[in-house]
Amino acid sequence: MTGSNPIHIIGGGLAGSEAAWQIAEVGHRAVLHEMRPVRRTDAHHSQDLAELVCSNSFRSDDANGNAVGLLHQEMRSLGSLILRAADAHQVPAGGALAVDRDGFAAAVTAALEAHPNVTVCREEIDGLPPADWDQVIVATGPLTSPALAEAIAGLTGAESLAFFDAIAPIVHRDSIDMGKAWFQSRYDKAGPGGTGADYLNCPMDREQYDAFIQALIAGEKTSFKEWEASTPYFDGCLPIEVMAERGPETLRHGPMKPVGLTNPHDPTVKACAIVQLRQDNALGTLFNMVGFQTKLKHAEQVRVFRTIPGLENAEFARLGGLHRNTYLDSPRLLDATLRLKAEPRLRFAGQITGCEGYVESAAIGLMAGRYAVAEREGRTLAPLPQTTALGSLIAHITGGHLAAEEEAGKPRSFQPMNVNFGLFTPLDRIPRNETGKRLRGPEKAALKKRALTDRARADLAAWMSGEVLPSAAE
């Protein structure tokens, strides 16, 4: 196998390092091109591979009750280098997996540099890769160098590569109080592919609205990073608190306008403002808050947004934010194995595909490496079940459902996301405890998570045993 062409990986971050490892470990040659220290990014400080640019946490390590904890477990069972190095350099952090960042990155770098099948080249790839690189994984992350970003945009069309990420919070549908909220599209417009009841609406009276505007203006905001400070806001993605500062009535004439909607819980009362939430995934388990991109600190978002009637107990799958981020419109551009449809020798991995976070990026790197190996060996990997953490992430990124919505003329947007249970295929039945009793509140939530994670473990094991391993293919 070592006689065949090497697989090239551009970018030695979380995703690229993991992809190179997966390729090398099964006997293929991997050439990893990392531009640091020849060229720096605005966030990295060292020349180590897999440098963590901000927090040192891989978040919860609870594989029974948390989607990212489950993702850790799945990656460990697939021989992840990133998880191996994280486990070896763990620092105390309660239920979270946090690491000594220098020890972690040094371990990943040493493992790859010492691997006989890996060559690390310290160079920027500043355009499309040479034609004789027949398999390439692009894992250059949110701060992809401008020259390469420009070359990619030339292939995908500039509108399909985002450089700035304005995200609104996403709420778990089952945490919304339907005693206060209701489904209705403005003026009951069905539109192509809609039903006329596509949005979830949360009404506010004058007093609630005024208090909400005050809370938005007073709420603590995150400050811009130095290089972001000069980046102008796009008109279409003004943070909600910036709109609120423009005048107390701005929001109720903008994203919170109360027109074309009737509250079935109390049709005689006219709302002062209405917050709308739009379905965010094909399963209908997640809803995003329309127009609510924000720079409020995360704790402030939870506090302020839970004052919205119907969202008092909202569970957030993702909170809002605004930062520089280079990512593809992956559902449209990539095939099911992360290859660019327009140029299949290029496969993408990591945050540039539209996942978010260290662990998710490494997980997509892991799968990109495995897809590349399978392709090199003329095999096809069975699709990962969407009941697993890895499979649900891949489905979010390559999500044919979004492309189908676009074809049906429905508005759609693809936003980067952390792994969360809302991306998983829902359970067939709500689980009960051993006595057969239906539970409520936190007990019900814990039982549901346990059932989801047990199902994921069983399905991943089945997928792994059905996979034709490289040794069997020889």
Ligand SMILES: Cc1cc2nc3c(=O)[nH]c(=O)nc-3n(C[C@H](O)[C@H](O)[C@H](O)COP(=O)(O)OP(=O)(O)OC[C@H]3O[C@@H](n4cnc5c(N)ncnc54)[C@H](O)[C@@H]3O)c2cc1C
């Ligand atoms: C300021 C900031 C703070 C963040 N904080 C967090 C956080 O606290 N927690 C979290 O989970 N996630 C955080 N993220 C997101 C985090 O960066 C990603 O989740 C993760 O690092 C993405 O992994 P990746 O491998 O896709 O990209 P990266 O880890 O960024 O790796 C990409 C690599 O590609 C290299 N590269 C770029 N262009 C080229 C080129 N043309 N040629 C060769 N090499 C190139 C870069 O030098 C880099 O080493 C943050 C991101 C930013 C920008």
